[in-house]
Amino acid sequence: MDETYEPHILVVDDARDIREPLGAYLRKHGHRVTLAADASAARTAICNGSIDLVVLDVMMPGEDGLSLCRWLRSSGGPPVILLTAMADDADRIVGLEIGADDYVVKPFNPRELLARVRAILRRVPPTRDPVPSGRRAFAGFVHDPATGTLLAEDGRxxxxxxxxxRLLIVLLDRPGQVLGRDQLLDLTQGREAKPYDRAIDNQVSRLRRKIEPDARRATIIVTEWGGGYRLAADVVDVA
Structure with a gap:
């Protein structure tokens, strides 16, 4: 695993007094962390970002952890560590049968949980999206991701x-989709956004200056106020 990469952990627990201290502990030990209070928020986080491992409470209101774990396994999701109550032997067995990678019994020692997280990530290293090998055309340009170059219609x-x-690859993979700043940071750099983090805005500005007819009135990478950015162009594979 790349030593500079901070694995992204999703902690799913309806108990705030467990969820937030655990998130702080994992961040302290070099992990990026997203917190979710229920299965619905967890599904959104998984669909919107690159999650490397899920720490998942079994007993939650609404959809429970076993159901979410089953969905993760069926959709090829990241590894799962279940948090179970001491008396829930049946839940632990069922969880392992449906594909959970490990379980930790509540109340738990955060050091033990951290050790189990690290053990699973050593066994199942975080995967990064591969760089596409094919060229793609959009808005009068042909992008070659392998060389990091653009060929304009006028030959430039x-x-x-x-x-x-990296940013352009992410946008070309998702034409027409609104991508928030946090999501773009996660997809391009593998890190969470900090308050007032303008890294993505700066990258978008630089990229616009290279491809937009007028960077101040962008028509290719458009701003969605309050939402992020969207590639407003059709994308076609180039043979």
Whole structure:
């Protein structure tokens, strides 16, 4: 596993007094953490970002942890550690049968949980999205992700920085989709956004200056106020 990469852990527990201290503890020990109070919020987090491992409470109101674990396994989701009550032997057995990777009994020692998280991540290293090998055309440009270059209709070749190339790959993978700043940071850099983090805004501005006819009135990478950014162009694979 890349030593510079901080694994992204999703903690799902309806008990705030468990969820938030555990999140703080995992962050202290080098992990990125997203917190979810129920299965619905967990599903949103999993669909919107690159989650490497889920710490999942079994007993939650609404959809329980076993149901969410079953969905994760059926959809090829990340590894799962179940949090179970001491008396719930049946839940532990069922959880392992439906695909949970491990379980920890409440009340638990956070050091033990951290050790189990690390053990699973050593066995199932976090996966990063591979760089696409094919070229794609959009808005009068042809993008070659392998070389990080753009070929314009007038023959100009535009060189992208590594960060700009990653950002463009993410946008081309999701044409027309509104991507929030936090989501873009997670997809491009594998890290959470901090308050007032403008890294993505700066990258978008630099990329716009290279591809937009008028960067101040963007028509290719458009801003969705309160939502993030959207690639407003059709994307076509180039043979």
């Amino acid at each position: 070749e535009i060189t992208l920085t590594t960060a700009e190339n």
